[in-house]
Amino acid sequence: MRHGLPIARPGQVVGLLGGSFDPAHAGHVHITRQALARFGLDRVWWLVSPGNPLKPRGPAALARRMARARALMDHPRVAVTDIEAWLGTRHTARTIAGLQRLYPGTRFVWLMGADNMAQFHRWEDWREIAARVPLGVIARPGDRIAARSAVAARVLARHRVAPQDARGLGRLDPPAWAFVNVPMHAASSTAIRDGGGWGAG
Numbered sequence: 001m002r003h004g005l006p007i008a009r010p011g012q013v014v015g016l017l018g019g020s021f022d023p024a025h026a027g028h029v030h031i032t033r034q035a036l037a038r039f040g041l042d043r044v045w046w047l048v049s050p051g052n053p054l055k056p057r058g059p060a061a062l063a064r065r066m067a068r069a070r071a072l073m074d075h076p077r078v079a080v081t082d083i084e085a086w087l088g089t090r091h092t093a094r095t096i097a098g099l100q101r102l103y104p105g106t107r108f109v110w111l112m113g114a115d116n117m118a119q120f121h122r123w124e125d126w127r128e129i130a131a132r133v134p135l136g137v138i139a140r141p142g143d144r145i146a147a148r149s150a151v152a153a154r155v156l157a158r159h160r161v162a163p164q165d166a167r168g169l170g171r172l173d174p175p176a177w178a179f180v181n182v183p184m185h186a187a188s189s190t191a192i193r194d195g196g197g198w199g200a201g
Contacts, residue, residue: 005086006045006079010105013170015039015136017111018047018084018092022059024069031138032078034182035111039136040167044111046073046080051090093125096132108133109170114147114179121151130156134169135177148179 008014015035021028024046032044048066051058059065062082069080084090087098092110099108110133112120117137120126129135130152137147147153153160159175161168166178 005083005102006043006081008043008103008106010103011107012042013040013107013109014103015041015044015109015111015170016047016096016099016133017044018049018095020051020059021046021048021065021069023065024048024072026072028069029073031111031113031182032073033075034138034180035136036075036077038138038166038180038182039109039111039169039178041109041170042077044078045083046078047084047095048080048082049090050082050085091124093123093128093132096129100132107170109136110134111136111138113137114139117147117152117179118150121155126152127155130159130175130177132174134161134172134174136166136169137177137179139179139181153179 017028017032017035028046032046035041036044046069048062048069050062062085066080066082073080083099084095087095089095089098096108096110110129112135114137123129139147156175156177159177161172161176161178163178163180166180169176169178
């Protein structure tokens with residue numbers, strides 16, 4: 001990293017996995033490794049958010065979430081970052097715009113679980129996000145049907161890439177999106193918090 005920011009060269013394809021990571025868990029690691037393989041990514045960056053505008057409760061302290069995420073996600077092609085705090089952005093569209101200014105020539109892919117695709121139309125400026133970067137959607141337990149029939153999926157239907165072509169997703173001009181089914185991993189941050197394995201702070 002340079003000055004706390006991850007390094008990417010022009011022409012590289014970088015997957016962006018955003019979220020509160022409150023806390024990071026094995027499910028995040030699982031979908032990251034799957035995304036690297038299924039979407040043909042050079043790197044993945046975890047964007048540990050200062051806070052999620054769609055969630056009423058604030059997350060644990062950013063430093064604590066970053067420390068856990070870095071301890072858990074040990075992969076030479078994955079960087080855990082607090083770049084949203086550095087950019088001063090809370091909404092994905094603004095974060096992506098900021099990254100595209102910082103890294104001209106780098107090709108970004110926004111990664112999300114199928115649960116997020118199901119409510120993507122509620123995100124601020126979601127159409128701008130889809131116009132800026134391809135979307136890589138990864139199936140999670142119980143969310144496959146909801147994601148494929150979601151508002152955003154219907155609006156973007158003609159831009160969907162066949163699963164067998166998903167490895168080239170990052171080389172396509174947006175809008176473009178691919179939905180891939182991967183081996184399931186049921187871990188969730190909510191379950192960890194509810195089970196008392198994380199707590200506030």
